[in-house]
Amino acid sequence: MSMIYRVNMSDLSVKSEAPSGGLLEAGGRELTSTMVASEVPPTCHPLSAENKLVIAPGLLTGTGAPCSGRLSVGAKSPLTGTIKESNSGGMGAIALATVGVKCIVLEGKPEKGKLYRLVVNTEGITIEAANDLAGLGNYDTVAKQFERFGDKVSCLSIGQAGEMQAAAASIAVTDVEGRPTRHCGRGGLGAVMGSKGVKVIVVDPAGGQRPKPLDAEAFKAGAKKFKECLDKHPLTGEGLAKFGTNALANVINAAGAYPTRNFSEGQFEGTEAISGERQHDVIVERGGKIAHACHRGCTIKCSRIYVDEQGKYITKGPEYETIWAHGANCGIDDLDAIAHMDRMDDDLGLDTIEMGATIGVAMEAGIIPFGDVKGALGLLQEVAKCSPMGHLLASGADVLGKAYGVSRVPTVKGQAMPAYDPRAVKGVGVTYATSTMGADHTAGYAVATNLLGLGGTVDPLKPEGQVELSRNLQIATGSIDSVGLCVFIAFAALDDAEAGEAVCQMLSGLLGRPVSGDDYMAIGRRVLTQERKFNKAAGFTEADDRLPDFFKTEQLAPHNATFDVSDKELDEVFNFID
Numbered sequence: 001m002s003m004i005y006r007v008n009m010s011d012l013s014v015k016s017e018a019p020s021g022g023l024l025e026a027g028g029r030e031l032t033s034t035m036v037a038s039e040v041p042p043t044c045h046p047l048s049a050e051n052k053l054v055i056a057p058g059l060l061t062g063t064g065a066p067c068s069g070r071l072s073v074g075a076k077s078p079l080t081g082t083i084k085e086s087n088s089g090g091m092g093a094i095a096l097a098t099v100g101v102k103c104i105v106l107e108g109k110p111e112k113g114k115l116y117r118l119v120v121n122t123e124g125i126t127i128e129a130a131n132d133l134a135g136l137g138n139y140d141t142v143a144k145q146f147e148r149f150g151d152k153v154s155c156l157s158i159g160q161a162g163e164m165q166a167a168a169a170s171i172a173v174t175d176v177e178g179r180p181t182r183h184c185g186r187g188g189l190g191a192v193m194g195s196k197g198v199k200v201i202v203v204d205p206a207g208g209q210r211p212k213p214l215d216a217e218a219f220k221a222g223a224k225k226f227k228e229c230l231d232k233h234p235l236t237g238e239g240l241a242k243f244g245t246n247a248l249a250n251v252i253n254a255a256g257a258y259p260t261r262n263f264s265e266g267q268f269e270g271t272e273a274i275s276g277e278r279q280h281d282v283i284v285e286r287g288g289k290i291a292h293a294c295h296r297g298c299t300i301k302c303s304r305i306y307v308d309e310q311g312k313y314i315t316k317g318p319e320y321e322t323i324w325a326h327g328a329n330c331g332i333d334d335l336d337a338i339a340h341m342d343r344m345d346d347d348l349g350l351d352t353i354e355m356g357a358t359i360g361v362a363m364e365a366g367i368i369p370f371g372d373v374k375g376a377l378g379l380l381q382e383v384a385k386c387s388p389m390g391h392l393l394a395s396g397a398d399v400l401g402k403a404y405g406v407s408r409v410p411t412v413k414g415q416a417m418p419a420y421d422p423r424a425v426k427g428v429g430v431t432y433a434t435s436t437m438g439a440d441h442t443a444g445y446a447v448a449t450n451l452l453g454l455g456g457t458v459d460p461l462k463p464e465g466q467v468e469l470s471r472n473l474q475i476a477t478g479s480i481d482s483v484g485l486c487v488f489i490a491f492a493a494l495d496d497a498e499a500g501e502a503v504c505q506m507l508s509g510l511l512g513r514p515v516s517g518d519d520y521m522a523i524g525r526r527v528l529t530q531e532r533k534f535n536k537a538a539g540f541t542e543a544d545d546r547l548p549d550f551f552k553t554e555q556l557a558p559h560n561a562t563f564d565v566s567d568k569e570l571d572e573v574f575n576f577i578d
């Protein structure tokens, strides 16, 4: 049986316990949100000893189910003050599942200025002093672990931003090549890890065993069917591998929903230069890699390896959101410069969406002009230097906007919006407004139906139907995040009922009992119910489920649209919760 490990950073002790009750069959987001909701005082300071960082592989992770290597990390967020679950690809979750870790709970707080490494293997968890890693970026931090522990381990680490306990700090997870390129980016969970004094968690899967389904035949049949569904869908079978997530750039720009220069326009004149098609050509010409999997067992392979003109590695991807955040949102159309910013974010341990949005607000504030590549790289250098300006920037868009008196700040509950303007994709606007996580596209990706025609059609420019769309997607995402599947499987699942059936079949095989579609969706409802309850107890009300005023008053070209889903309708999103 996989175990819950409690690592107390106040007295440097480790205890293990067997999961019981509802935790037995919980994984990923259900596990992190259940534990945070039941064990963390909702009104505590997110960087205090009372907060807990819960790290959990998904329920299917490690079983060999296609695209099931997600790692969920949960805590009370320093960025939003809400409950938070942020998940990532990479090899960390599979390694943890292999050594029998149900979840790791980091509790308490060590003496100020002390840093530690956790070593996780089949024997359990040990805590080692690691002050020699102080001030290192993620790339150097993981290189030192590979030197000492060999190249089969996986690492979860924080960069300088996490050590600064900055609200935009991420937790890096190493990928198939051992690079710290996959991130639990959103919500500042790297700051919580920093507050616990944990610089890196090294997971050595040697001698471990993958979780074994109780009904191996049923599981195998479900996994086979699921792979076939993913393979035959045009996006999960081919499109994402060829053009990556950044295939969206031209599509979203054509729809007038590509936020440009800090959400002041809906189309960017430089889109072609930073599009997925252009990125594909650059990568192929230079000898980089397309169709790259961030973890073993991913069949979609949306990732890529981006190299410079000499063929030297710069970074992974970058992904659509990152290219938009540092590109169109900042008026920048230079793919190489964006790749360098992505590399800096990954190394410093920063959420790329939050940092792109923050630089956009800095440009709005006049700190540097829109389109200033050197200036944008310089701002990231301020974070690297841990200067006062660096601290301000790494606190996120909301804090910088307040410090500089900027009124156009695209955040909800303190978290920056991703790459879709909610005036032109109203379904995702409903998700931004109401998600338990603050503005988050992955929490209920209504773009799929609003703009990509997946799972039906709902006019992106009209308020009708958006609440129901967002509600259903938020529930489905709660389930996907809990079983540990990559959210991109939803592209196939929205179009093909067989894909959903295959997921239930895999779960039935794993648990050795029938799991219906209703059982599966019930996971998402349970997750959202607990998260809403936590947020309410932390002081959040329906008044927090709103977009910033400028989305309701400033028209967005070319559709001259405003966000007009009424407050009353927004309050209906969670009508299934008592």
Ligand code: SF4
Pocket: 067, 089, 090, 292, 293, 294, 295, 298, 299, 300, 301, 302, 303, 486, 487, 488
């Ligand atoms: S589809 Fe992309 S993000 Fe998802 S698991 Fe595969 S490579 Fe990682």
